[in-house]
Amino acid sequence: MIEANKLGKVFEEFTAVHNLSLNVPAGQLLALLGPNGAGKTTTVRMLGAILRPTSGSAQINGYDVVQQADKVRHDIGMLTEQPGLYLRMSGLEYLLFYGRLYGLSDAEIKKRGLAMFERFDMAGQADRRLGQYSKGMRQKVGLIRAMLHNPSVLLLDEPTSAMDPHSAKLVRDAIRELREDKRTVILCTHNLAEAEMLADSIAIIKKGTIVAQGSTAVLKQQLLGQPQLEVRVDRHLNGEIGEIGQLVTVEAVLGDTIRYRTENPDATNPELVRCLGGLGLGVISLQPISQSLEQVYLRVVADKEESADFAD
Structure with a gap:
């Protein structure tokens, strides 16, 4: 049209x-x-x-x-x-x-x-x-x-x-x-x-x-990468993730919360929950972290040379 x-x-x-x-x-x-x-x-x-x-x-x-x-x-x-x-x-x-x-x-x-x-x-x-x-x-x-x-x-x-x-x-x-x-x-x-x-x-x-x-x-x-998720467990982790790093890409450990990325959450999340249970950790919540259009926009229009060539 x-x-x-x-x-x-x-x-x-x-x-x-x-x-x-x-x-x-x-x-x-x-x-x-x-x-x-x-x-x-x-x-x-x-x-x-x-x-x-x-x-x-x-x-x-x-x-x-x-x-x-x-x-x-x-x-x-x-x-x-x-x-x-x-x-x-x-x-x-x-x-x-x-x-x-x-x-x-x-x-x-x-x-x-x-x-x-x-x-x-x-x-x-x-x-x-x-x-x-x-x-x-x-x-x-x-x-x-x-x-x-x-x-x-x-x-x-x-x-x-x-x-x-x-x-x-x-x-x-x-x-x-x-x-x-x-x-x-x-x-x-x-x-x-x-x-x-x-x-x-x-x-x-x-x-x-x-x-x-x-x-x-x-x-x-394309511009922000894989979806980011976070899982909250029932006790403070003291920055330790144990075997979790073998399943997902961990970006941060904040008290009782782990932020991570994964290519295939449908397959990875159940494994992650089982792994946490094996470590004696109970899962309180698991949810995606919203990535906004504002983040995409600011990445593209940032005054940097590498942002000038993105295309669909």
């Missing part, structure tokens, strides 16, 4: 995006992560047929973003970090203005618009001027506008920025429902928990190039 092949954008002597390739199937959500200035917004603007690529190509729903830009713009819903609201209009007037551009009837615009105002906890606010809205409310109106014409592809740049937790949850729920309805989404966000919660796959961009791409599980395996 979304394809980019060696996409590049140069502004005079500055290269914003270089040799960027990605593929997002229908119904999938790709979270595009990266530090400020990495090229996320430039990439989204090229995919949305707003900026013309300097090199490479991209297609949205089979339409070329350069040769068939009008068709691309009709097929996408786009929310930028600054949604460009006309503050002297009311919320409904704003939706009518944009809905007519997409060929929707006024009746359909009002029906869809008011339903989404209610969905986003803004019932009764459609007749107020946008200038009277909070920043979070304005962001929600921008998202409503992007969804108004029922697009097959959504390009969302920081859709929950400036929102309170309740509003952000409403927007995340809406994005999740859109994905489940087989719409395709690219989500740019600095909220790593949000990305991990919503995304089918992650792409991390650094200096205009994708440096890591894949599912969260795949990236954790």
